[in-house]
Amino acid sequence: MKKETTRSDELFLRATKVVPGGIYGHVAPAGGLPEVFPHYAESGKGCRFRDVDGKEWIDFLCGYGSSLLGYADPEVDEAAERQRRDGSVLNQPTERMVELAEALTDRIDFAQWAVFAKNGSDVTTWATRVAREHTGRSLVVKAKGAYHGVDAWCDPGFGGRIAEDRAAVREFVWNDLDGLTQLVEEEGEDIAALILTPYHHAAFGASEMPADGFWTGVEDLCREQGIVLVLDDVRAGFRLHEGGSHRHFGFTPDLSCYSKALGNGYAISACAGREEYRRAAREVFLTGSCWNDAVSMAAALKCIEIAKRENVVERLDLLGRRLEDGLQSQAKAHGYSFALTGPPSMPFPWFEEDDNLYAVQRFCGFCAEEGVFFHPHHNWFLCGAHAEADIDEAVEVAGRAFARMAQEKD
Ligand SMILES: Cc1ncc(COP(=O)(O)O)c(C=O)c1O
Structure with missing residues (x-):
C-alpha cells in the first residue's frame, strides 16, 4: 500500500x-x-x-x-534569554566566557584552561593541531570506525577528499592494545596525538566498552612516547560523569573535547587541557564569527549548575x-x-x-x-x-x- x-x-x-x-x-x-x-x-x-x-x-x-x-529547559532558556537581551555576539567576548572557562576547569580535574567554539568538529580538529604544535610531530592515531567530526582527516564520507588528507592519520582496532603498541613501536616518534572516544560508539554497530586494562595501557603508551592523549568526549561528555567521561573510566587525558551536553541545545563546544599545552593552545589559531556567542555560554553555565544540582x-x-x-x-x-x-x-x-x-x-x-x-x-x-x-x-x-x-x- x-x-x-x-x-x-x-x-x-x-x-x-x-x-x-x-x-x-x-x-x-x-x-x-x-x-x-x-x-x-x-x-x-x-x-x-x-x-x-x-x-x-x-x-x-x-x-x-x-x-x-530536556528540550526547552525553562531555567536554561531563561538564562539564555537574559543574556540575549544584553547581547549574543559582540565584538569582544563577555564575562560569560571567563565564567564558563572557570566552571569547566573547576569541574574537569586535569584541566587548567578551556577554549570555546561551536561544534564538536571545531575542537577535535583543533586539538590534533595543538598536539602537533606541542610535539613537532605530524601523525594522528584514531580507532577504526570512530567518528570525530566532519573534517577531511576523519569524516566518514568520501566526497571532496584528496589522498593527502589522510596521509598523516593511522588507525587501529578499538581495544586492540597489541595492535596499538605495534603501531607506536613502528611510528611512535612521529605520532603527535592519539584521539579516542571514552568507549567505542561507532554507528551501525554495538557499542564496545574499554576492555580491562585498555585505558591504562593507552595512557602508558602515550606517556612513554610523548604522544598527546586527546579524549573526544563530544558525545558522552557529562552524561557518564559530571567531571568528564575519563573519570567514569579512570584515566587522565591531556586534552579533552566536549560539545553536545554542554549547552543543552545551545550551540557550543569546548576543548580543555593541561597546563603544559597552554603554549601550544595559544599558538594554534582559533576563532569563528560567532564563537564568542554569550547566549550559548550563559546556557552552558546554567546547564552545568542544574546537572550538578539535580x-x-x-x-x-x-x-x-x-x-x-x-x-x-x-x-x-x-x-x-x-x-x-x-x-x-x-x-x-x-x-x-x-x-x-x-x-x-x-x-x-x-x-x-x-x-x-x-x-x-x-x-x-x-x-x-x-x-x-x-x-x-x-x-x-x-x-x-x-x-x-x-x-x-x-
Ligand atoms: C564523538 C564525536 N566526536 C565529534 C563529533 C562532531 O561533533 P559536531 O557534530 O558537533 O561537529 C561528534 C558528533 O556526533 C561525535 O559524536
Missing part, C-alpha cells in the same frame, strides 16, 4: 530543490530508517517532540545527545537501567535475544545474529508507528526530562513491537 504523503515529505521535496540532498550529513534520511520517521520537527519540550505533521514522539535521541536536561548523571543511569530491564524482559517474553550495549544512559540496541540490522530496523519501525523514537543505527540518549512513566510507556510500546516481530516470523 502506498504511504500517504505527509507534510514532512512535502517539506523534504521542497528542500531538495534548494538544499543539496534535501537534508545533509548524518541526519539525512538514510537506508534503514523507519518510513514513518519524520524529516522535520516542529517543537520540543522535555523528552518529547512534535513533528511537522503534529505527531508527538517520546524521544530517545535527544537532539543527537545535545539535550541533556544529579543528572545518576538519574540518567537509573533511567537507562529501567529501560534496559524493561526491554530485556519484553524481548525475552517474545523469544528475542536483545541487548542494550554501551552505558545505560546512552545505549545502542543489538539483536543477536542481526548483522544486517534487519531486526533492529523492524523493531524501531514498529515502535515509531506508536510514537517512540528509537534510532536503529545510532546510539540512543536518555535525558533528565525522561520520567519513569515515559520509560514505562516506551517499554509497553516495545512489547507490542516484539510481539509483531514474533508474529511475522510464524
Whole structure:
C-alpha cells in the first residue's frame, strides 16, 4: 500500500530543490530508517517532540545527545534569554566566557584552561593541531570506525577528499592494545596525538566498552612516547560523569573535547587541557564569527549548575537501567535475544545474529508507528526530562513491537 504523503515529505521535496540532498550529513534520511520517521520537527519540550505533521514522539535521541536536561529547559532558556537581551555576539567576548572557562576547569580535574567554539568538529580538529604544535610531530592515531567530526582527516564520507588528507592519520582496532603498541613501536616518534572516544560508539554497530586494562595501557603508551592523549568526549561528555567521561573510566587525558551536553541545545563546544599545552593552545589559531556567542555560554553555565544540582548523571543511569530491564524482559517474553550495549544512559540496541540490522530496523519501525523514537543505527540518549512513566510507556510500546516481530516470523 502506498504511504500517504505527509507534510514532512512535502517539506523534504521542497528542500531538495534548494538544499543539496534535501537534508545533509548524518541526519539525512538514510537506508534503514523507519518510513514513518519524520524529516522535520516542529517543537520540543522535555523528552518529547512534535513533528511537522503534529505527531508527538517520546524521544530517545535527544537532539543527537545535545539535550541533556530536556528540550526547552525553562531555567536554561531563561538564562539564555537574559543574556540575549544584553547581547549574543559582540565584538569582544563577555564575562560569560571567563565564567564558563572557570566552571569547566573547576569541574574537569586535569584541566587548567578551556577554549570555546561551536561544534564538536571545531575542537577535535583543533586539538590534533595543538598536539602537533606541542610535539613537532605530524601523525594522528584514531580507532577504526570512530567518528570525530566532519573534517577531511576523519569524516566518514568520501566526497571532496584528496589522498593527502589522510596521509598523516593511522588507525587501529578499538581495544586492540597489541595492535596499538605495534603501531607506536613502528611510528611512535612521529605520532603527535592519539584521539579516542571514552568507549567505542561507532554507528551501525554495538557499542564496545574499554576492555580491562585498555585505558591504562593507552595512557602508558602515550606517556612513554610523548604522544598527546586527546579524549573526544563530544558525545558522552557529562552524561557518564559530571567531571568528564575519563573519570567514569579512570584515566587522565591531556586534552579533552566536549560539545553536545554542554549547552543543552545551545550551540557550543569546548576543548580543555593541561597546563603544559597552554603554549601550544595559544599558538594554534582559533576563532569563528560567532564563537564568542554569550547566549550559548550563559546556557552552558546554567546547564552545568542544574546537572550538578539535580544529579543528572545518576538519574540518567537509573533511567537507562529501567529501560534496559524493561526491554530485556519484553524481548525475552517474545523469544528475542536483545541487548542494550554501551552505558545505560546512552545505549545502542543489538539483536543477536542481526548483522544486517534487519531486526533492529523492524523493531524501531514498529515502535515509531506508536510514537517512540528509537534510532536503529545510532546510539540512543536518555535525558533528565525522561520520567519513569515515559520509560514505562516506551517499554509497553516495545512489547507490542516484539510481539509483531514474533508474529511475522510464524
Ligand atoms: C564523538 C564525536 N566526536 C565529534 C563529533 C562532531 O561533533 P559536531 O557534530 O558537533 O561537529 C561528534 C558528533 O556526533 C561525535 O559524536
